[in-house]
Amino acid sequence: MTQSIPQQGTAPATRQAGGRGRAVVVIGAGPYGLSVAAHLRAAGVDVRVFGEVMGSWRHAMATGMFLKSTPAATDLSAPMPDGRLADFRRERGEPELTELTPIPCEVFTAYGMWFTDRFVGDVTARQVTSLERAPDGFTVHLDDGEPVPASAVVVATGLRPMAHIPRNLLHLAPQGPGADAVLSHTSHHTDLSRYAGQRVAVIGGGQSALESAALLHEAGAHPHVLIRSGTVRWGTTPVLHRPLVNRLARPASPLGSGWTLAALCRAPQTVRHLPAPARLLVHRRALGPSGGWWLRERVDGIVPLHTHCRISQAHLTDGQVHLQLTGEEDGLREFTAGHVLAATGYRIDIDALPFLPPPLRTAIARIPGSSAPRLTGAFESTVPGLYFTGALAAPTFGPMLRFVAGTAFAAHRITRHLARRATRR
Ligand SMILES: Cc1cc2nc3c(=O)[nH]c(=O)nc-3n(C[C@H](O)[C@H](O)[C@H](O)COP(=O)(O)OP(=O)(O)OC[C@H]3O[C@@H](n4cnc5c(N)ncnc54)[C@H](O)[C@@H]3O)c2cc1C
Structure with a gap:
């Protein structure tokens, strides 16, 4: 070995x-x-x-x-x-x-x-x-x-x-979630083409949800992305040579542009000295879910994206998962799928x-x-x-x-x- x-x-x-x-x-x-x-x-x-x-x-x-x-x-x-x-x-x-x-x-x-x-x-x-x-x-x-x-x-x-699946979905896979069960996490997969022809509920609104949805669609599956928040965020196409004034206003960093990200990347050792609640807030909030700029054309207008969707209940009947959803008044109320893919981080x-x-x-x-x-x-x-x-x-x-x-x-x-x-x- x-x-x-x-x-x-x-x-x-x-x-x-x-x-x-x-x-x-x-x-x-x-x-x-x-x-x-x-x-x-x-x-x-x-x-x-x-x-x-x-x-x-x-x-x-x-x-x-x-x-x-x-x-x-x-x-x-x-x-x-x-x-x-x-x-x-x-x-x-x-x-x-x-x-x-x-x-x-x-x-x-x-x-x-x-x-x-x-x-x-x-x-x-x-x-x-x-x-x-x-x-x-x-x-x-x-x-x-x-x-x-x-x-x-x-x-x-x-x-x-440390893959996370929301607790209210776990009962769908009593033997444990995985590619062969009706419930899986994105980390369980190397080949999403196994769901070709199936309706798949993709839970999440970040890169892995949106990219998995693109791959599922391109492999002949029918993904719908169920997103808790009210909007889908996309990265913007990078500009290779930014003018100085722009670079000063929004300095570049490995995680994206802007003063906050630049500071977090330049001085990670100072983050350690922040009070614990502040550090945890930075950890949770610094980079919210979003899709890469290059992914947008493969998803937007192609894969149904349902915002304001929270799963209130989930049950399995005849091999199909039925999801009850809460959210905005005129939003999606229920959704049925052959597979639920948790892109929940x-x-x-x-x-x-x-x-x-x-x-x-x-x-x-x-x-x-x-x-x-x-x-x-x-x-x-x-x-x-x-x-x-x-x-x-x-x-x-x-x-x-x-x-x-x-x-x-x-x-x-x-x-x-x-x-x-x-x-x-
Ligand atoms: C879908 C996805 C996309 C990502 N895209 C990016 C990206 O574009 N850019 C970026 O910077 N980051 C990205 N990340 C984050 C990425 O995971 C990290 O940046 C990077 O892989 C972290 O490296 P790591 O060594 O900590 O962990 P990993 O790359 O996960 O490596 C962990 C290692 O630990 C081994 N291991 C685990 N348990 C044991 C054990 N018990 N015994 C022995 N070995 C064990 C594994 O086999 C592996 O070798 C992405 C993450 C995901 C999930």
């Missing part, structure tokens, strides 16, 4: 950030896990990475999807200057992408594999099933039963374990991480009013040596940590801390 991959450059002699024979373990091999591992290896810290390289992008995204982020906001963080998406494209003789060229998920996945080859090296494609504290750090248990000693653990498991919740046993969960302090871990400026939780990155760190450092654009900030901070720890030992 271990992929042996040649590494670029020569890393300094390996140092252990903990007890003898104990490496730092990174759980997850997506953009965050790979970036942290690349920096740790370059700093000479002994590190082991578990997880499938770009696993979420291979198994939790429907074929045909594109990234919403722009090429400039889609670089993994490499310890050397030539690890950007543009470098990958150049090396393969492919044209550089601009803001006007949406990135297919397959391109991003291939970039992640290339990045692994060049900057990370060995990744063990195993699932971590459990994590427990040990006298000199942690013991990480793998799905093949192997216990792995770890001096420190970086959790970079992404959003997928993710909730940051460490209790949803299946490999954290109850004693460890209890020891991890939460940000008041949330189930997100409370983290230091180095991403360390209240369990010494246990770090959380990616979306799990977004309630601490702000919305940039939900996106690939946050990998550099996270990788530098975690590496600096762990490398210092290794030197002290």
Whole structure:
């Protein structure tokens, strides 16, 4: 299961950030896990990475999807200057992408594999099933039963374990939601063409709802999007060369233009010092649901979009789901579908991480009013040596940590801390 991959450059002699024979373990091999591992290896810290390289992008995204982020906001963080998406494209003789060229998920996945080859090296494609504290750090248990000693653990498991489906729909799938049940979450799918010919209720009003609806329609299904809010928001077509006055009025950032987003991206460390309620508000509100500018022509006027729709009841009769809806007076009142696709996002919740046993969960302090871990400026939780990155760190450092654009900030901070720890030992 271990992929042996040649590494670029020569890393300094390996140092252990903990007890003898104990490496730092990174759980997850997506953009965050790979970036942290690349920096740790370059700093000479002994590190082991578990997880499938770009696993979420291979198994939790429907074929045909594109990234919403722009090429400039889609670089993994490499310890050397030539690890950007543009470098990958150049090396393969492919044209550089601009803001006007949406990135297919397959391109991003291939970039992640290339990045692994060049900057990370060995990744063990195993699932971590459990994590427990040990006298000199942690013991990480793998799905093949192997216990792995770890001096420190970086959790970079992404959003997928935290997929959220509204509680009032869950009874529709007593065996659990999934592609074969009448109810699923967008993260359950790689191929939406299985619903060709069926009426599908897509719940949600963000990018994944709107893009799934486009893909369903294009595959011959009959999607209807049921949206809680009163409007559908779309991104605006980027302008490649904005005049100075425009750039000053609405500075660019990896998450879009405007002073608030620019500030959140430039100084994520200051978000951590805001009072918890303010931070959580930023986390929930900074980027509301919207569809990418390039998606609009595939959805608007093509797929029925029903706004002001709240599901009050749902029941299953003869294999069909009947949804009772509340909303505006003249709105849709009920809807019948063969399948319900919840494009209802993710909730940051460490209790949803299946490999954290109850004693460890209890020891991890939460940000008041949330189930997100409370983290230091180095991403360390209240369990010494246990770090959380990616979306799990977004309630601490702000919305940039939900996106690939946050990998550099996270990788530098975690590496600096762990490398210092290794030197002290
Ligand atoms: C539909 C969709 C579209 C998105 N589009 C964008 C976009 O355009 N731009 C952007 O910046 N962000 C986008 N995001 C957010 C995106 O998920 C993150 O930016 C990025 O993937 C986060 O990287 P990550 O490493 O934290 O998580 P992931 O990419 O989810 O990687 C998680 C890794 O952890 C592994 N893993 C999980 N559990 C275990 C376990 N128990 N043991 C071992 N390994 C485990 C997985 O196999 C995987 O390797 C999108 C998200 C979704 C759901």
